[in-house]
């Protein structure tokens with residue numbers, strides 16, 4: 001089981017959109033995915049299910065009120081399961097718990113998840129790296145850093161990478177899967193320039209080749225409570241971008257695909 005965290009210093013860069021749509025793409029490619037919402041605002045749950053506020057979830061497991069087994073919600077897709085952020089309000093004051101307490105509770109949470117049969121646990125986080133997200137990163141195997149393609153946006157990257165170095169110094173083995181450009185608008189000069197500046201300033205391996213286009217379809221999808229891949233039987237280009245991202249991740253994380261095994265590959269002339 002691989003724990004993949006979606007995190008960024010800045011808010012509103014597309015973390016939740018990436019978490020939902022990447023989870024869906026990986027699930028349709030045969031990987032067993034559990035998407036966990038750790039944002040107290042509960043964005044994943046709110047995007048995908050109307051009754052999310054009423055559900056128990058991540059913070060109720062952290063508070064010791066529920067077991068992880070009780071919190072996993074199946075979806076229409078057998079390979080895609082969810083955990084909402086929950087009802088417990090212990091997160092409202094991050095400083096009410098010491099860092100060591102958060103660290104212990106979050107470690108126990110992920111240790112318990114290891115007993116479940118998921119290939120990947122994808123974790124959506126709140127903006128910034130507070131005590132909760134830094135301890136989630138500490139338990140994580142890898143992190144995707146969504147980055148909005150706008151001139152000021154790129155300044156937060158060095159700061160974020162420094163925090164990852166700090167977390168690794170505390171004994172974590174978390175690695176950076178990659179920086180993912182989001183909301184790229186090919187018709188806007190500033191957007192295209194900030195993407196190419198970042199690509200030339202950073203080692204090529206640290207950035208995903210795929211970037212996510214700015215597309216109003218994301219708003220429509222979240223208002224309907226679905227990933228973009230479910231919007232129509234003809235793949236919209238935004239869904240294709242997530243499929244391409246999923247393929248890149250399979251290589252980066254060494255994920256073996258289960259599709260051939262499950263569906264059986266037939267020769268062209270059989």
Ligand SMILES: Nc1ncnc2c1ncn2[C@@H]1O[C@H](COP(=O)(O)OP(=O)(O)OP(=O)(O)O)[C@@H](O)[C@H]1O
Nearest residue numbers: 011012013014015016017127183213214215218219
């Ligand atoms: N590629 C995109 N094209 C157009 N709109 C997008 C795109 N990605 C995200 N959005 C929209 O931008 C807003 C912010 O996106 P999202 O909620 O995914 O960001 P976030 O990083 O999770 O925010 P927060 O830090 O508040 O959790 C949402 O309204 C979302 O629908």
Ligand SMILES: [Mg+2]
Nearest residue numbers: 015016039043
């Ligand atoms: Mg979010």
